């Protein structure tokens with residue numbers, strides 16, 4: 271690994287690190303003909319709807335140039351497969367229509383992925399860099415003796431990828447010589463595939479024999495009318511400065527006026543002002559909305575790691591020297607308890 275370039279033009283730029291060949295395990299040789307390339311994308315879904323991040327992952331897969339197959343699993347798979355079949359770039363949809371795949375337990379999904387990869391001969395296997403993708407793909411990579419490449423934001427060619435490291439403060443260029451590339455994709459770095467008029471073929475696959483050591487017991491899903499934080503077009507986030515649960519309501523009111531999602535800094539989450547599912551940053555959600563409004567947030571690098579790719583950033587902070595203003599396109603210096611209610615009312 272060596273540092274190939276370092277830019278210092280502000281917090282929205284990165285050091286670039288190049289690391290060659292992360293193949294620790296396999297001596298299977300390189301794919302050297304584009305004609306042999308083909309991709310398999312694991313499609314996430316909930317309530318019979320494709321997870322939006324999978325649309326970005328499918329787009330990333332089309333960049334390799336070869337045919338793209340999509341795997342849909344679970345008891346709602348058939349309905350979701352019909353939607354996936356109408357997506358641009360998808361040549362074939364493979365369906366594992368079996369309730370055993372509900373809840374996406376890694377120990378069950380990884381062997382399925384391995385079986386489908388073998389059948390399709392896919393050279394690239396991709397999933398979103400979501401909690402599901404991050405669970406399943408490492409296990410799948412281990413099964414096929416490959417090295418996973420995580421959280422890619424750019425595809426340079428069929429074996430070279432760019433990914434952020436050090437909380438997004440450096441970009442690493444990774445070249446893999448594994449025969450089968452196992453990749454998780456940062457959804458905010460790629461557009462979504464469009465729909466097409468025709469439908470690609472859908473084919474069934476059977477579940478491989480697996481003996482699971484874990485059982486799915488249940489889940490508590492937090493329901494809300496607001497858009498999903500990770501894919502929202504507008505995000506309004508509050509920081510430590512809101513001071514209380516009641517103070518955080520100021521943030522929620524502005525988000526509701528704008529039809530946006532609510533986010534938070536870790537300090538606000540740790541202080542108990544809001545739920546930890548709202549945390550944006552290195553250890554929270556990565557977002558890149560059209561508009562991100564940071565209110566009473568200082569702009570620590572761990573927070574910036576989760577939102578600095580937002581298209582327009584607005585910061586409201588009483589300290590004009592706060593680092594958040596270095597990444598902000600628009601800044602308002604003042605007390606949030608005065609500015610935000612006024613802004614909400616005027617909107």
Ligand SMILES: Cc1cc2nc3c(=O)[nH]c(=O)nc-3n(C[C@H](O)[C@H](O)[C@H](O)COP(=O)(O)OP(=O)(O)OC[C@H]3O[C@@H](n4cnc5c(N)ncnc54)[C@H](O)[C@@H]3O)c2cc1C
Pocket residue numbers: 508509510511534535536537538549550551552553554565566567568569570571572573576586587588589592604605606607
């Ligand atoms: C390993 C690790 C991982 C982390 N992961 C994350 C992460 O994922 N996400 C994250 O957010 N943080 C993360 N952190 C924490 C991060 O370092 C910061 O501590 C945190 O982001 C600070 O939150 P804050 O900006 O809300 O609070 P502060 O840094 O305390 O900033 C509060 C800001 O509010 C302003 N302010 C105060 N009163 C007012 C007012 N009345 N009106 C307007 N402005 C006001 C202040 O000027 C200040 O800029 C992580 C830290 C570590 C070590």
